[in-house]
Amino acid sequence: MSTLTHHHGLRYLANCSMLFTELPLLERPAAAHAAGFDTIEFWWPWPDQPVPADRDVDAFVSAVQDAGVHLAGLNFFAGDLAGPDCGVLSIPSRSQQFRDNVDLTVGIGERLGTRAFNALFGNRVEEARPEEQDARGRENIGLAADAARRIGATVLVEPVSGPKPYPLRTASDAVAVVDDVRAAGHANVGLLLDLFHLANNGDDPEGAIAAFGDRVAHVQVADWPGRGEPGSGRLDLEGLLGRVAATGYDGFVGLEYKPLTTTLESLAGLGLPATSRTA
16 A cells, blocks of 8 residues: 655646546536535546537536636547547547547637647557558647647647557657657647556656656556555555656646545545645
């Protein structure tokens, strides 16, 4: 069991696609606020719809605004995160859906002050050569970065674990994409450092922080193994976050874990002081 003592000084936010799932999606921002958070993030709220109805978008925006919380991060449309179409932007037959989604996602961000958008790269598929997917993925991330730049926002690239054929597994995999897209003229692209995914893929989180701390634009945590709350596994998250803070990173740390019991019980077990949850 690891211990989270909060000495790193970074601010936590609640990922409301993983936390407060006891409630309907539109009730989660208010639940996060009631639990002591003033900042949240979400995956794309409509996993089967790159362009949902205006009324649904308005209801989502109102739920965040009415809750009195800030939406710091939002995923672009990425299909079924557990399915073969995860990360549609590099899948030729699906990438137009990503492009159709970009302006809508950035538009939600403009309404809510969101400044970080996660672009999941895309599973390998038989319909296209890896080189074709890689080129398409980089192109689409560049297009998303152009849109995000209009509101002063950053596009995130994330290594992901699990059985799906997702090609970005290590920090260096993701940073290679970040660096290529930056070199193509899109400076507002950065690494989403998810410490659980790195550990779950056998990467070295401490080494990744040392090597790529200057590319980190957002951080997410869950313990490993199991993806439960900090303290439920073997990762020294307190120490790792201290190393992240030492690089100069002063952004948020997204709590993106699967509670072992209920969300509120898991948060109580962390003993997070209010100042570590809020901006």
